[in-house]
Amino acid sequence: MSAFALSAICEKIGVEFHGEEKEIIGLHTLSEANEQEMSFFNSAKYISQLPLTKAGAVLIESKYAHLLPSTSTAIFTDEPYLKLALASALFAPKISTLSTTPSIDENCDIDKRVIFGQNVTIGSGVTILGGSYIGDDVIIGDNTLIHANVTIYHHCQIGKNSIIHSGTVIGSDGYGFAHTKMGEHVKIYQNGNVIIEDSVEIGANCAIDRAVFGSTIIKKGSKFDNLIQIGHNCIIGEHTLLAGQVGLAGSTSTGRNVVMGGQSGSAGHLHIGDFAQIAGKGGVTKSLEAKKIYAGFPAIEHRVWLKLQAKIHALLKK
Amino acid sequence: MSAFALSAICEKIGVEFHGEEKEIIGLHTLSEANEQEMSFFNSAKYISQLPLTKAGAVLIESKYAHLLPSTSTAIFTDEPYLKLALASALFAPKISTLSTTPSIDENCDIDKRVIFGQNVTIGSGVTILGGSYIGDDVIIGDNTLIHANVTIYHHCQIGKNSIIHSGTVIGSDGYGFAHTKMGEHVKIYQNGNVIIEDSVEIGANCAIDRAVFGSTIIKKGSKFDNLIQIGHNCIIGEHTLLAGQVGLAGSTSTGRNVVMGGQSGSAGHLHIGDFAQIAGKGGVTKSLEAKKIYAGFPAIEHRVWLKLQAKIHALLKK
Amino acid sequence: MSAFALSAICEKIGVEFHGEEKEIIGLHTLSEANEQEMSFFNSAKYISQLPLTKAGAVLIESKYAHLLPSTSTAIFTDEPYLKLALASALFAPKISTLSTTPSIDENCDIDKRVIFGQNVTIGSGVTILGGSYIGDDVIIGDNTLIHANVTIYHHCQIGKNSIIHSGTVIGSDGYGFAHTKMGEHVKIYQNGNVIIEDSVEIGANCAIDRAVFGSTIIKKGSKFDNLIQIGHNCIIGEHTLLAGQVGLAGSTSTGRNVVMGGQSGSAGHLHIGDFAQIAGKGGVTKSLEAKKIYAGFPAIEHRVWLKLQAKIHALLKK
Numbered sequence A, B, C: 001m002s003a004f005a006l007s008a009i010c011e012k013i014g015v016e017f018h019g020e021e022k023e024i025i026g027l028h029t030l031s032e033a034n035e036q037e038m039s040f041f042n043s044a045k046y047i048s049q050l051p052l053t054k055a056g057a058v059l060i061e062s063k064y065a066h067l068l069p070s071t072s073t074a075i076f077t078d079e080p081y082l083k084l085a086l087a088s089a090l091f092a093p094k095i096s097t098l099s100t101t102p103s104i105d106e107n108c109d110i111d112k113r114v115i116f117g118q119n120v121t122i123g124s125g126v127t128i129l130g131g132s133y134i135g136d137d138v139i140i141g142d143n144t145l146i147h148a149n150v151t152i153y154h155h156c157q158i159g160k161n162s163i164i165h166s167g168t169v170i171g172s173d174g175y176g177f178a179h180t181k182m183g184e185h186v187k188i189y190q191n192g193n194v195i196i197e198d199s200v201e202i203g204a205n206c207a208i209d210r211a212v213f214g215s216t217i218i219k220k221g222s223k224f225d226n227l228i229q230i231g232h233n234c235i236i237g238e239h240t241l242l243a244g245q246v247g248l249a250g251s252t253s254t255g256r257n258v259v260m261g262g263q264s265g266s267a268g269h270l271h272i273g274d275f276a277q278i279a280g281k282g283g284v285t286k287s288l289e290a291k292k293i294y295a296g297f298p299a300i301e302h303r304v305w306l307k308l309q310a311k312i313h314a315l316l317k318k
Helices: A006-013 A044-049 A062-067 A080-091 A302-317 B006-013 B044-052 B062-067 B080-091 B302-317 C006-013 C044-052 C062-067 C080-091 C302-317
Strands: A037-040 A057-060 A073-076 A169-172 A177-179 A185-187 A193-196 A207-209 A215-218 A293-295 B037-040 B057-060 B073-076 B169-172 B177-179 B185-187 B193-196 B207-209 B215-218 B293-295 C037-040 C057-060 C073-076 C169-172 C177-179 C185-187 C193-196 C207-209 C215-218 C293-295
Touching: A006 A073, A006 A080, A037 A080, A057 A062, A057 A080, A062 A073, A080 A177, A080 A185, A169 A193, A193 A207, A207 A215, A293 A302, A302 B302, A302 C302, B006 B073, B006 B080, B037 B080, B044 B062, B057 B062, B057 B080, B062 B073, B080 B177, B080 B185, B169 B193, B193 B207, B207 B215, B293 B302, B302 C302, C006 C073, C006 C080, C037 C080, C044 C062, C057 C062, C057 C080, C062 C073, C080 C177, C080 C185, C169 C193, C193 C207, C207 C215, C293 C302
Parallel strands: A037 A057, A057 A073, A169 A207, A193 A215, B037 B057, B057 B073, B169 B207, B193 B215, C037 C057, C057 C073, C169 C207, C193 C215
Antiparallel strands: A177 A185, B177 B185, C177 C185
8 A cells, every 4th residue: 555745745735834733544424534544525415524524635716615524634626636646646556567475275276277466365266267357456256157358356355155257357446537728538537346245146248347445245146137337336135136237426325235237227327226226228316215116317206207108109199 | 069968058047847857958049949959038029939949948837838839948047038048158158278380281371470379270372470369160251351450250251352441349248248136147158159251351450259159140242341340149131231330239140241330239039131331330229121212310221311300400490 | 652654553453554654652432532542433322523533543344434534544445443442452551560669658557568569659648458459650649648558550540548448449441342243242442540639548358340442430528338349430529438249331521429328229321410329229220300209110210210129019009
């Protein structure tokens, strides 16, 4: 883990440093950052979190700085999100080809053409077929089966008794950018990870992005079909079923036993309640209640959608 | 191929065994099972098939057992589908890294970094680029070209003069689960395969699932674009064209020369007639007639869809 | 690069040759072909291009041949597109496993399990993780990062400071076929390439097809999420953002700073203007103006779409 003096960070990202020097080891949101982490404030939506933050430092416009607690050093900038992006690069682990052979239990069956990064931990009874890549610091639980040509990026964790099908990518960078006034996009390095719990099955050619901070989580017993997109910081509840080509944008969460039909999708930053079902091709644009069935785009209750379809078709007779 | 005494299967899946001992070598549907296979009955929809089944044994609720022919041993259970799932694990081939170098014709061009399972059969004039994985018992026909980083699971068959583009996965497990009363999902091992016939081209990063029983079939001359999802037990008719990001749910079939536009999809267990065309983003929810053009979701005839769109837009003027 | 006598091409594709012998080194459209290239005319839409073409030869129905300039040899056929397909096979480079180790700068970090074709050029400071395949004549610019299990087909170019995530396929064949009267599809070999400019990021498991002639181009600063489909000959403008599971059909172009939401898509052969935005699940069916926001399928202006949704929902009360 990298650590930087706060003054050094400020210098690297081009902002002035005032106040107490401290060591910063990472970045996080206002609500989750601790005293060794830097945060940022760029949306009035989160203003109530300012007085409560435990962040050691916060990138913030000067006019809001008085709302911060004394434990948070204000770092003044008119572009907090852009400066966050610049800072994120400092904390990104170096992507390299360095490799160390992990310790492998005798009950494992690991193809010699699996490519390992450094410091990989593999449980007992694990099978990994050839052509898969297992990045730095990945942890794989007992009895998990990883098919050929899977890619697991650094720091991700896979539980026990899980199955990952070929072509699937776990832990690729979430889709996060700050934007300059000239319309350029500056990468926010995604320094979180993906946690896949026990008894999960992920189909072929899925893409599950790592979190920007913290973790993207697929909870135990969930089963994914093929070609599924999971954005950064999503949390998928236990025993959730996602059919082929489902896509969830970032920071959306589901309750347990949610079912989403083929080619359905969801916008980001919303919640789909326990046992909710979304029909194929449905598009979720706001949070959905538990135990109901939804359909259409924008998704509405299925029984209403059926009525609406009847009304729409009745137009043909007019 | 695995074989088990019927009494041993019953013990392993936790049901009582009564009746004639016999050897069981696999699982199949009521209509397709033979005397050495076990089947299951869990939907009244298939009740007419009970007296006709040739299955050696059937997982069935006791109240229906009298409908079975004397050649089928009834295995009583209140949860036939869940017990089928447990039985399916017994017949699943062990996924392993065992590898034997196949016999390779001098007219072939096979990269030395292709990974083979055991007992692979390769025709004449075949090209396979590096990073591809060819599983146990796969058969590849003459003059077929397999690009880099393709994955073909065990027991699948690829015809002659075909092209498979990079990242595509053929034979990954179909999406099939039985469900416990507690909401957990129990894997139904997918012990079928995929058969790709001659002169087929499959684009990049597609996922074509193996059948639960029998075969998923892509018939001769069909051409697939990229990122296409084919569910288990689909049968794609000859010379069918599927554009990018099309998805078909399980057990759907198409006639010959069907055309599906980009991002269109179909629910499962239906048939799309010969020469039918579905416009981009269309969603098929019931079987479609031959030689017609369809659009929209739920898909209707294109000419009706055009009228409907006009009527819908007329609402704006009211 | 292959070269053929025009008479030899005619013989191979089964058409009669009359006129001046010349050497042909490739195929291209009427507007782009030069005197060493052969073109084709199969749509009245392009008739105005006939007198202006610089093509050395043109596959054409005899009745239109008088419109060609004297520098273009007319090759008579009733099926110009089908004959083009046959000719395209002649110019397709042989896909082979031949490999030569490229020259690698000491500032690079290239895994020894990367698979190279022949004549690859790699800049300074490039990182390529294991399991990736880099085809013949590929050029990769300085400081670009290619994650594990990426596939880049022959002749493609990747700029500087770009990032390609795992599972992505760049340069797979575009989806192009001519059709026989019997309903068979004849491959049009895709002899163009893909050019990805500087500071581009491509997510996981995307598929970006090579051009049939010329180049598919992703301009500088564009950022793609996961599972994105880009058809042949698309041109994506600078700083364009494509969210997860977006799909563009062939020959569509975008201006700069276009934004397309998740699961949106576009038909082919159209243009999306600078700074246009398309909401998630939107489907573009005709060219869109710059600086406007669109939604729905078929995509209309977002503010109109909102009104229309209100009108549609009002039907429920009738």
